[in-house]
Each structure stands twice: as C-alpha cells, then as structure tokens.
Amino acid sequence: MSAPIRPAVVVLGVTSAIARATANAFAEAGHPLVVAARDETELNRIASDIRVRHSVDVHAVVFDAADHASTESVCDRCINVAGTLAGVVVGFGFMDEQASGQADSDVIRQTMNANLTESAVILERFAAHFEQQGAGFIVGVASVAGDRGRQSNYIYGSSKAGFATYLQGLRNRLDKQGVRVLTVKPGFVDTKMTFGLPGLFLVATPESVGRTIHRAVQREKDVIYVPWFWRYILMIIRAIPERVFKRLSL
Numbered sequence: 001m002s003a004p005i006r007p008a009v010v011v012l013g014v015t016s017a018i019a020r021a022t023a024n025a026f027a028e029a030g031h032p033l034v035v036a037a038r039d040e041t042e043l044n045r046i047a048s049d050i051r052v053r054h055s056v057d058v059h060a061v062v063f064d065a066a067d068h069a070s071t072e073s074v075c076d077r078c079i080n081v082a083g084t085l086a087g088v089v090v091g092f093g094f095m096d097e098q099a100s101g102q103a104d105s106d107v108i109r110q111t112m113n114a115n116l117t118e119s120a121v122i123l124e125r126f127a128a129h130f131e132q133q134g135a136g137f138i139v140g141v142a143s144v145a146g147d148r149g150r151q152s153n154y155i156y157g158s159s160k161a162g163f164a165t166y167l168q169g170l171r172n173r174l175d176k177q178g179v180r181v182l183t184v185k186p187g188f189v190d191t192k193m194t195f196g197l198p199g200l201f202l203v204a205t206p207e208s209v210g211r212t213i214h215r216a217v218q219r220e221k222d223v224i225y226v227p228w229f230w231r232y233i234l235m236i237i238r239a240i241p242e243r244v245f246k247r248l249s250l
Contacts, residue, residue, distance in 0.1 A: 008083070010089065018210065024053070035047050116163050123170065136180075144230050147237065
C-alpha cells in the first residue's frame, strides 16, 4: 500500500536564506512544498535543488510582495497547484540602513509594506483557508529588533514589532480553530540582509534557524527566539528603565 500524500507547506520568499533553509528542513522531513519568490530564475533553481536533494514534490509560484495583485492572489494560487496545505511560512522581508530610512520616506514605506502590511494581507487569506479547513499552521518571521526600539534600527524594528503583534492576535483568534501560529524572532543570522553590518555577534547559520523553525512547528510552540539565548538577552534589554535606555547608544 502506498503512503498517503502529505499536505504541502508553502514557503513565501524562499530566495531569502532563512526561508530557503526552512523549506529544506520541511522537505527533509518529507513534506511536499510550494515555494514562492519574485526572482523567477532563482526561484526555479531553488525548487529544482530541493526537489532533487530531498525527493519531494516542489511547486514554484512567482510572487512579488510589492505587487498588490500578487499578494491578494498568492494564497489561491498556492492552493490551486498543491491542493491541501499543511501550513505557510512567511519568510520574506526588507531591511535597509536606518540612515537611509531617515533620509528617504520611500525606504520607510517599503520597510513597513514588506514586513507588516503585505504580510498581514497575505496571512489573512491563509488564515481564512486554515480556519475553514480546521487545521494548519502559520509561521511568521519577525525579529529581536522588534522587542525594543533602538536608535540604530527603529524603522526596521517597528515594522517587525507590528508584525509580531499581528501574529499574536492571529494566534489568539485561530487557536480554538485548531490552527497554530508561530512567531519566530531571530537574532543575528548570516544572510545577505545582515552582511557587512557593524556590531554583529553570536551570528547563527540559516540552516540552524530553519531546523529550529521546523522543530518548533512540530512541538506546537507559540514564540521562539533563535538562537534560544536571545530570549534572555532581550529580557535584560527590555528591563532597562526608559530614563536610562534613552541615554544609551544602541
């Protein structure tokens, strides 16, 4: 008797290092995938690599978070190519230097749209689908940068703080429907987004983050910091009184 076909996991923004590593972690566990990204050539290359490496079905869907029509339709397109879905991982995002945002309002708009607005628009579609299905999981990649506003990255940090709050509300809404929502808060990860940034320490690999995300979904976690020790670093930072914190250069 052949094994039952497993439902697919959708990974949006798979050309990013964390999303790609997460896709590989789910594929290694035997999940078929729907992978989506803006760069069609790179998207198809990644899909082929995962398909060969892990011997699972991988569907590629071209998707651009900056295109409203694309964000409105991506859920339906993923369902159309894969049928039943197990869950979705939102792994795309945007980060520029803080100084760029202070000087250019378009950078602020791009940051907020990618990291919060369009992510929320997309997840409302998937949430409705999983709610009707009565099962599924949602993974949103936020950031430790959203735990407290710091002068060095408060534009990016506030977009991720908003996304984390959105995920918290979504978790509160969907839990009783049998749908799990996981908020992932990475610290410094070795990606193109962080390459060359000053002051990085305790940098994790995307592969370790991807494996941790997969494990957290299996264990039905609500919020994780990756690596784990960032939870305690941020507890200390959040505990600093505002009258002291505002004088620090962080």
